[in-house]
Amino acid sequence: LTEGTISTFGEHALLARVLARLPRPSPTVLVGPGDDAAVLAPVRNERLVVTTDAVVEGVHFSRAFSTPADIGHKALAVNLSDLAAMAATPRWVVLSLVLPGSWMVADVEDLVDGFAALAQRHAVSVVGGNIARTDGPLVVDVTAGGEVAPRRWLTRNGAAAGHEIYVSGTIGGAAAGLDMLQQGAGIRDRGSVCIARHLRPEPRVRLGTAMGRARAARAAMDLSDGLADALRQVAAASGVGVTVDAALLPIDECAREWWTSRRIDPVTAALKGGDDYELLFAVPAKGRAALRSARRHVSDPPLTKIGVFTKDPRALVIERAGSVDPLPEGFEHFANR
Amino acid sequence: LTEGTISTFGEHALLARVLARLPRPSPTVLVGPGDDAAVLAPVRNERLVVTTDAVVEGVHFSRAFSTPADIGHKALAVNLSDLAAMAATPRWVVLSLVLPGSWMVADVEDLVDGFAALAQRHAVSVVGGNIARTDGPLVVDVTAGGEVAPRRWLTRNGAAAGHEIYVSGTIGGAAAGLDMLQQGAGIRDRGSVCIARHLRPEPRVRLGTAMGRARAARAAMDLSDGLADALRQVAAASGVGVTVDAALLPIDECAREWWTSRRIDPVTAALKGGDDYELLFAVPAKGRAALRSARRHVSDPPLTKIGVFTKDPRALVIERAGSVDPLPEGFEHFANR
Numbered sequence: 001l002t003e004g005t006i007s008t009f010g011e012h013a014l015l016a017r018v019l020a021r022l023p024r025p026s027p028t029v030l031v032g033p034g035d036d037a038a039v040l041a042p043v044r045n046e047r048l049v050v051t052t053d054a055v056v057e058g059v060h061f062s063r064a065f066s067t068p069a070d071i072g073h074k075a076l077a078v079n080l081s082d083l084a085a086m087a088a089t090p091r092w093v094v095l096s097l098v099l100p101g102s103w104m105v106a107d108v109e110d111l112v113d114g115f116a117a118l119a120q121r122h123a124v125s126v127v128g129g130n131i132a133r134t135d136g137p138l139v140v141d142v143t144a145g146g147e148v149a150p151r152r153w154l155t156r157n158g159a160a161a162g163h164e165i166y167v168s169g170t171i172g173g174a175a176a177g178l179d180m181l182q183q184g185a186g187i188r189d190r191g192s193v194c195i196a197r198h199l200r201p202e203p204r205v206r207l208g209t210a211m212g213r214a215r216a217a218r219a220a221m222d223l224s225d226g227l228a229d230a231l232r233q234v235a236a237a238s239g240v241g242v243t244v245d246a247a248l249l250p251i252d253e254c255a256r257e258w259w260t261s262r263r264i265d266p267v268t269a270a271l272k273g274g275d276d277y278e279l280l281f282a283v284p285a286k287g288r289a290a291l292r293s294a295r296r297h298v299s300d301p302p303l304t305k306i307g308v309f310t311k312d313p314r315a316l317v318i319e320r321a322g323s324v325d326p327l328p329e330g331f332e333h334f335a336n337r
Numbered sequence: 338l339t340e341g342t343i344s345t346f347g348e349h350a351l352l353a354r355v356l357a358r359l360p361r362p363s364p365t366v367l368v369g370p371g372d373d374a375a376v377l378a379p380v381r382n383e384r385l386v387v388t389t390d391a392v393v394e395g396v397h398f399s400r401a402f403s404t405p406a407d408i409g410h411k412a413l414a415v416n417l418s419d420l421a422a423m424a425a426t427p428r429w430v431v432l433s434l435v436l437p438g439s440w441m442v443a444d445v446e447d448l449v450d451g452f453a454a455l456a457q458r459h460a461v462s463v464v465g466g467n468i469a470r471t472d473g474p475l476v477v478d479v480t481a482g483g484e485v486a487p488r489r490w491l492t493r494n495g496a497a498a499g500h501e502i503y504v505s506g507t508i509g510g511a512a513a514g515l516d517m518l519q520q521g522a523g524i525r526d527r528g529s530v531c532i533a534r535h536l537r538p539e540p541r542v543r544l545g546t547a548m549g550r551a552r553a554a555r556a557a558m559d560l561s562d563g564l565a566d567a568l569r570q571v572a573a574a575s576g577v578g579v580t581v582d583a584a585l586l587p588i589d590e591c592a593r594e595w596w597t598s599r600r601i602d603p604v605t606a607a608l609k610g611g612d613d614y615e616l617l618f619a620v621p622a623k624g625r626a627a628l629r630s631a632r633r634h635v636s637d638p639p640l641t642k643i644g645v646f647t648k649d650p651r652a653l654v655i656e657r658a659g660s661v662d663p664l665p666e667g668f669e670h671f672a673n674r
Contacts, residue, residue, distance in 0.1 A: 030384060031423075031492055034574075036388060036419040036420075036422040036423050036493070036557075036558060036559060037387055037419050037423045037483070038386065038387045038388070039384050039385070039386050039423065039425075039485065040385040040387065042379050042385050047367060047376050047377065047378055048376070048377040048379050048385065049374045049377075050374055050377065050429065050431060050464060050480075051373060051374035051465060052431040052433050052465055052466060052467050052478075053433075053467050054435055054469045054476075056435055056469050056470070056471050058471070058472050059469060059470050059471065059472075060469070082373040083373075083374055085373040085374070086368075086372070086373050086374045088374065088376075092387065094388075094480055095389075096389050096390075096391050096480075098391055098393055098435075098476050098478070128388060128389055129389060130389050130391055132391045132392075132397070132476075133396050134395070134396065134474060135396075135473065135474060136472065136473015136474045137471060137473045139391075139471065139476050139478070141391065141433050141435070141467075141476070141478040143387075143389060143431055143433075143480035145385075145482075153367075153368065153376050155368055155372050156372050220373075221373060222373060237371075237372075
């Protein structure tokens with residue numbers, strides 16, 4: 001019966017299939033999926049943190065490269081990353097599927113499995129969702145909710161001149177991985193670190209919450225639209241400038257090799273490339289003890305100091321081999337595509 | 338500058354345009370739209386209620402009939418209706434737009450205005466959102482959050498044999514209105530009650546919360562997919578049967594006239610027709626005092642008793658002029674379309 005397209009299925013039947021694949025919600029979920037809405041018991045005194053993000057076929061992913069499970073994973077990962085950037089612990093999520101009639105029921109199930117596996121790994125309850133049909137491309141729209149203690153969240157506007165800029169993990173890999181796929185790397189070539197980073201981004205949930213709890217940072221943002229974009233956004237929201245040292249950027253080795261072989265500057269590519277779901281932090285120089293405290297709780301991924309926030313909000317620059325250049329523009333989904 | 342399509346706009350520029358049109362959030366919104374996520378202060382001791390629902394061009398609306406402001410209104414209304422059916426007070430909403438590149442920026446602004454006007458009328462804060470591009474049809478996906486006191490929410494599974502079935506307002510109008518539009522009624526013919534009901538459904542927020550607070554009902558559901566569907570869903574979830582009296586159905590006068598002129602049975606059409614965002618309640622016979630109490634607080638729309646829940650879950654019937662017929666199947670978005 002899983003052989004067939006969703007057009008041959010009723011809405012209720014498909015919904016039942018999807019619901020059956022979701023992990024059991026946490027005991028704080030008083031009414032789970034299947035009613036008009038879900039009911040949850042919040043943790044006492046915590047603040048509610050909410051974010052929403054959609055992935056669209058042909059814009060954020062291609063079915064030629066991503067399996068249904070990859071798509072489900074990524075749709076959730078990008079939302080968990082937003083919560084992590086606020087230092088919030090993810091608690092619940094709702095999944096809205098807008099499905100082309102030609103999709104196979106088995107593929108919908110795989111998508112839900114990819115989504116549910118990541119949810120379970122982060123103890124996030126899938127509390128509801130929606131299934132709609134479309135004559136266009138697949139859209140997976142997710143809203144995620146989390147909790148954070150009063151005054152422990154991190155925004156984009158808390159950076160000040162003198163704060164050091166830290167970035168988690170490595171950068172540039174996802175963009176290089178996408179380029180590899182577009183240049184003909186096979187979808188089976190998932191062994192490449194760069195391709196894996198494009199297909200299966202890992203949200204830095206534990207790191208984000210540890211940084212907030214330890215008060216180790218004053219501002220944070222995730223790198224969904226690339227490092228250059230994140231630096232520009234935090235600088236603009238905080239009214240400060242940015243100086244980045246190119247030599248300090250933790251660029252993925254596979255990205256460095258790939259762009260060099262393509263005769264493209266790896267530093268610029270890593271700054272502009274989107275889809276690295278790492279975190280950017282503004283850390284006060286006197287806050288290094290708090291930073292070490294956060295690192296004792298969460299040592300992976302590494303954090304790298306890449307520069308400093310500065311006084312002049314017009315000065316967004318990258319230093320490299322003695323020269324000082326303007327920071328590249330960030331990646332925008334609408335423009336130049 | 339509002340002349341032009343969204344393709345000519347950057348993502349950030351369009352987002353800034355949208356954010357500028359949103360009403361100021363309530364003081365309980367600690368971090369509003371524009372950061373990685375929103376932060377809210379919940380009302381102490383209340384439970385969190387969450388729902389999500391999408392409207393898709395060509396499936397849930399047609400641009401030939403609906404203005405952008407209609408689409409924005411409806412995308413929010415269907416979600417507020419779900420919260421109302423849980424007896425929850427709506428508090429916040431996130432708006433996810435998946436926009437065809439050909440959409441005019443001015444039309445996006447109109448859509449947001451229609452959305453924001455309804456949000457403001459119900460004191461709902463727009464706390465976040467997302468804008469993505471698509472090569473397919475418009476998708477407006479909304480997640481809404483509300484609050485409800487402990488044990489005062491209403492689900493679908495609380496109906497018992499002997500409970501009376503009440504429905505709010507009038508039914509069948511939206512489906513008749515859609516048919517009028519499809520049969521060639523002009524988009525300007527918005528004076529028709531039926532067409533207005535299709536284009537601008539009014540969620541029964543105050544009625545839903547009043548029924549929950551007064552403990553006047555044991556189960557509730559909204560009529561998004563029609564009365565027959567709602568009756569079947571509540572009956573199935575509660576393990577009961579249904580007997581409806583056709584003579585008691587509060588069918589919109591315009592729908593009755595329209596279907597009669599089209600030689601279609603108005604009762605069947607009203608039972609099957611979707612998009613009436615009225616509420617269905619299961620009211621214990623001994624609960625009429627609580628019902629009157631709820632009605633003293635919210636007298637509009639009227640409530641009409643249309644039948645009773647019965648013991649045998651296999652008996653889903655409608656009585657009419659002495660004969661007893663099976664309840665029609667509900668409306669499904671996937672099937673038969």
